[in-house]
Amino acid sequence: MQIKDLARATGVDVETIRYYEKQGLLPEPARRDNGYRDYEATHLERLAFIRHCRALDMPLADVHQLLSYLDAPEDHFGEVDLLVDEQLTRVRARLKSMRALEKQLLQLRARCNGTHEGRCGILDELVSAAHGEACACHSG
Structure with a gap:
């Protein structure tokens, strides 16, 4: 083919x-x-x-x-198990990182009062962070 x-x-x-x-x-x-x-x-x-x-x-x-x-195909089963275990470790680390990212985004989203009148709390937080100031999404 x-x-x-x-x-x-x-x-x-x-x-x-x-x-x-x-x-x-x-x-x-x-x-x-x-x-x-x-x-x-x-x-x-x-x-x-x-x-x-x-x-x-x-x-x-x-x-x-x-x-x-x-x-x-010699007896490499232990090595195969090890490779999969290492991949599981990487995936679990990424999941932990993604959960932290989700928490940060939720904290940032909470800065919006929903009315969108006047200033935008989300944009204010992002601008503050860009200036090196503390922001809601990285407060802890």
């Missing part, structure tokens, strides 16, 4: 497929007589694996490592 067919089948952009090839995540496909890449079912399966890992927000280095475990 051609690269456009592989892209369509997996939902991965053509440029991303080329990038994955350059990074060694996808093996170089054979070339047809006309020079076009000729992808096989193994490329489709591998790209679907990569896409799923990326959907789990795994860094490319981790995806590369998982692919190496897939290619050499």
Whole structure:
């Protein structure tokens, strides 16, 4: 299959497929007589694996490592567990950060009296923060 067919089948952009090839995540496909890449079912399966890992927000280095475990199926289960545990740690840290961000935005939103008469409390807070002053969203 051609690269456009592989892209369509997996939902991965053509440029991303080329990038994955350059990074060694996808093996170089054979070339047809006309020079076009000729992808096989193994490329489709591998790209679907990569896409799923990326959907789990795994860094490319981790995806590369998982692919190496897939290619050499010795007993790497502990390493696979460790990679997933590390990703869980990153996700949990981002969730904590997002909850803090939500709290800050709620505090900022509380500065609006809802009437929008006169001054805007939200804009006032943002201008104060831009001047290095204390603001409602970073008060604690």
